[in-house]
Amino acid sequence: MKEPGDDTVISIVGLTKRFNGRTVVDDVALDVRRGEIVGFLGPNGSGKTTTIRMICGLLKPDAGSGTCLGLDILTQSTRIKREVGYMTQRFSFYEDLTIRENLDFVARVYDLDDRPRRVAETIARLGLERRRDQLAGSLSGGWKQRLALAASVMHQPKLLLLDEPTAGVDPQARREFWDEIHRLAAEGLTVLVSTHYMDEAERCHRIVYIAYGRIVARGTVAEVIARSGLSTIIVSGANVNKIAALVQGRDGVEQVAPFGNDLHVVGPDAALLKQAVDAAVAEVGGGVTAAPGATGLEDVFIRLMQQASVADRTSNGGKA
Amino acid sequence: MSASSAFSLSRVLAMMIKEFIQLKRDRMTFAMILAIPIMQLVLFGYAINTDPKELPTLVTSADNGPGVRAVMTALATSRYFALRPGFVSEEQASRALVDGSAAYVISIPPDFERDLARGLRPQLLIEADATDPSASANALAGLPEILASALSTVLTGPLAAEAAGASPVDIVVHRRFNPEGITAYNIVPGLLGTILTMTTILMTALALTRERERGTLENLMATPATPFEIMIGKIVPYIGIGTLQVAIIIVCARVLFAVPMQGSLALLIGITFLFIAANVTLGYTFSTIAKTQMQAMQMTFFWFLPSILLSGFMFPFRGMPDWAQVIGAVLPLTHYIRSVRGIMLKGAGPADLVGEIWPLAAFWLAVGAIALLRYRRTLD
Numbered sequence: 001m002k003e004p005g006d007d008t009v010i011s012i013v014g015l016t017k018r019f020n021g022r023t024v025v026d027d028v029a030l031d032v033r034r035g036e037i038v039g040f041l042g043p044n045g046s047g048k049t050t051t052i053r054m055i056c057g058l059l060k061p062d063a064g065s066g067t068c069l070g071l072d073i074l075t076q077s078t079r080i081k082r083e084v085g086y087m088t089q090r091f092s093f094y095e096d097l098t099i100r101e102n103l104d105f106v107a108r109v110y111d112l113d114d115r116p117r118r119v120a121e122t123i124a125r126l127g128l129e130r131r132r133d134q135l136a137g138s139l140s141g142g143w144k145q146r147l148a149l150a151a152s153v154m155h156q157p158k159l160l161l162l163d164e165p166t167a168g169v170d171p172q173a174r175r176e177f178w179d180e181i182h183r184l185a186a187e188g189l190t191v192l193v194s195t196h197y198m199d200e201a202e203r204c205h206r207i208v209y210i211a212y213g214r215i216v217a218r219g220t221v222a223e224v225i226a227r228s229g230l231s232t233i234i235v236s237g238a239n240v241n242k243i244a245a246l247v248q249g250r251d252g253v254e255q256v257a258p259f260g261n262d263l264h265v266v267g268p269d270a271a272l273l274k275q276a277v278d279a280a281v282a283e284v285g286g287g288v289t290a291a292p293g294a295t296g297l298e299d300v301f302i303r304l305m306q307q308a309s310v311a312d313r314t315s316n317g318g319k320a
Numbered sequence: 321m322s323a324s325s326a327f328s329l330s331r332v333l334a335m336m337i338k339e340f341i342q343l344k345r346d347r348m349t350f351a352m353i354l355a356i357p358i359m360q361l362v363l364f365g366y367a368i369n370t371d372p373k374e375l376p377t378l379v380t381s382a383d384n385g386p387g388v389r390a391v392m393t394a395l396a397t398s399r400y401f402a403l404r405p406g407f408v409s410e411e412q413a414s415r416a417l418v419d420g421s422a423a424y425v426i427s428i429p430p431d432f433e434r435d436l437a438r439g440l441r442p443q444l445l446i447e448a449d450a451t452d453p454s455a456s457a458n459a460l461a462g463l464p465e466i467l468a469s470a471l472s473t474v475l476t477g478p479l480a481a482e483a484a485g486a487s488p489v490d491i492v493v494h495r496r497f498n499p500e501g502i503t504a505y506n507i508v509p510g511l512l513g514t515i516l517t518m519t520t521i522l523m524t525a526l527a528l529t530r531e532r533e534r535g536t537l538e539n540l541m542a543t544p545a546t547p548f549e550i551m552i553g554k555i556v557p558y559i560g561i562g563t564l565q566v567a568i569i570i571v572c573a574r575v576l577f578a579v580p581m582q583g584s585l586a587l588l589i590g591i592t593f594l595f596i597a598a599n600v601t602l603g604y605t606f607s608t609i610a611k612t613q614m615q616a617m618q619m620t621f622f623w624f625l626p627s628i629l630l631s632g633f634m635f636p637f638r639g640m641p642d643w644a645q646v647i648g649a650v651l652p653l654t655h656y657i658r659s660v661r662g663i664m665l666k667g668a669g670p671a672d673l674v675g676e677i678w679p680l681a682a683f684w685l686a687v688g689a690i691a692l693l694r695y696r697r698t699l700d
């Protein structure tokens with residue numbers, strides 16, 4: 001067992017999980033340092049939940065090894081569970097228990113001392129004093145998430161694993177949720193949070209992008225965008241719709257996506273891209289302006305996903 | 321137009337197809353749907369026999385001779401009675417009735433032969449275990465005729481003619497433990513066990529599957545709680561509920577049916593506790609196997625059926641064929657019903673019930689071990 005005098009909180013290599021012969025998490029390596037908020041991004045079914053479950057000992061990896069808070073994820077999951085707060089993708093507190101009963105249950109399960117005070121404090125921090133005897137099942141989605149978060153940190157974990165915590169929550173509640181996460185991180189808590197909201201990715205210190213079980217990009221948002229090598233041209237004006245049909249499929253054009261009145265045209269080669277767009281603009285005979293723009297994270301992710309999909313098909317075809 | 325209509329055939333069809341596919345995928349449900357009717361057919365068709373035969377019978381005798389031998393032979397060949405060869409002491413016989421190893425004790429009085437030869441119609445005392453009235457009714461009804469025809473071969477001369485008329489012996493029947501043959505005396509202990517079986521198993525079986533279905537199990541497993549803690553935490557409340565049910569049933573049995581309480585209440589409580597613990601642990605084991613609440617419910621019913629049919633609750637145990645008795649002997653309900661009848665109606669003590677207590681305890685331990693082996697710490 002290594003003693004992390006360094007700041008390593010999660011350090012895993014080669015993590016692999018198969019379900020019925022299908023590889024769902026494939027050779028995943030992940031390093032998370034203390035106090036970091038790491039965004040874990042990827043499309044649905046890419047293996048985010050499965051990876052998180054392996055980190056906190058809910059699933060046994062088929063291959064790979066690593067440590068979580070200096071504890072071996074293969075052999076010390078019982079101790080890991082005590083130090084980790086895990087907020088599941090689906091609300092997994094008891095809907096037929098009241099808020100207070102749920103928190104009380106958690107406090108008891110984690111053997112917290114001074115239980116009534118801890119529960120009361122948590123309720124107060126949530127601002128739910130008046131509703132503490134309401135059934136958890138009767139709360140709105142946003143409140144359920146906040147309750148779940150509060151319950152997951154009540155035992156003061158060192159690492160917080162959040163699995164799509166803001167799915168189906170309105171923007172206001174999402175913002176408050178993220179403010180709270182940053183507050184917790186500032187207090188020294190390490191957070192690994194899965195999401196597929198782009199704006200949430202931008203609120204993370206670092207992101208890791210997983211597709212088809214493999215990590216295909218990692219770094220800060222700026223790094224990930226820069227490394228993608230994509231250029232974007234934004235076309236605006238009256239004839240934007242015609243342009244869309246014209247540039248689609250041309251050499252150098254990979255993605256064409258309307259954003260409001262604008263059109264984002266994205267490609268890996270800046271020169272080829274400009275050529276293609278200029279040609280299309282000439283064909284419609286003006287009425288539009290085309291200017292280089294910033295490439296968005298979403299464009300990068302769509303590209304990564306498409307590339308990974310091709311790779312996945314080739315490798316699965318080879319295997320089968 | 322059809323989009324807004326209240327009834328849509330295509331929607332119904334879509335549902336039916338969906339249900340069918342789900343059912344097909346759910347092997348467990350499918351197996352149950354097939355197994356339950358088959359099981360019922362088999363049980364009702366073969367196992368149920370309200371005319372039990374070969375009931376264990378002991379004879380105490382103060383006399384011996386051709387008359388006694390004729391009586392013994394007749395009883396042995398009647399198929400109602402499984403006669404243990406030779407004679408036993410009165411004390412042994414009485415004990416056998418209490419612990420249930422004998423269903424009948426036949427006592428032949430002194431001077432039986434002499435009185436028989438003189439046509440004095442000697443008494444033949446038959447003590448029957450009448451806790452379950454239906455178990456002894458047919459055998460007792462057939463007895464006078466069996467004896468008359470047997471003795472007619474021993475008697476000669478004018479006595480033979482007499483024997484052909486009235487019975488040459490005076491048959492005295494003592495229905496022990498339940499002299500009036502009151503069915504409630506038999507039903508109440510049985511019901512106690514049956515209700516406990518049903519409710520305790522079902523409630524615990526649903527306990528864990530509900531968590532799995534609602535997704536709360538993932539959260540529970542992410543906490544430091546160990547399988548054993550979770551098992552105990554889930555079992556104990558249901559033991560409490562079961563105990564409450566027992567209290568209600570016993571009070572009702574006394575108030576409504578005036579069922580006697582011959583034995584020790586403490587012993588009854590002790591055995592009841594063992595029985596509930598065994599059932600609740602079984603229910604928990606079910607819930608580690610079942611994937612959904614529906615499956616847990618089906619498993620409970622699957623268990624419940626043989627329990628009521630083969631435990632001696634619905635039909636006399638000794639009336640069942642051997643294979644059914646073997647199954648019945650494994651079921652906790654069988655031993656519990658015998659214990660409750662023994663304690664409440666016969667005043668049986670711990671020594672009399674050892675044969676019922678150890679199978680209950682063994683069952684509990686075996687099922688508890690399975691439950692702990694089945695529970696996984698991970699979700700896969």
Ligand SMILES: Nc1ncnc2c1ncn2[C@@H]1O[C@H](COP(=O)(O)OP(=O)(O)O)[C@@H](O)[C@H]1O
Nearest residue numbers: 019020024042043044045046047048049050051
């Ligand atoms: N217990 C399981 N058994 C079989 N397949 C599973 C199981 N859990 C997840 N999967 C499959 O693994 C893949 C990855 O799932 P998951 O980790 O939940 O993805 P994500 O959280 O990124 O949406 C999905 O295709 C899913 O169907």
Ligand SMILES: [Mg+2]
Nearest residue numbers: 048049089163
């Ligand atoms: Mg997921």
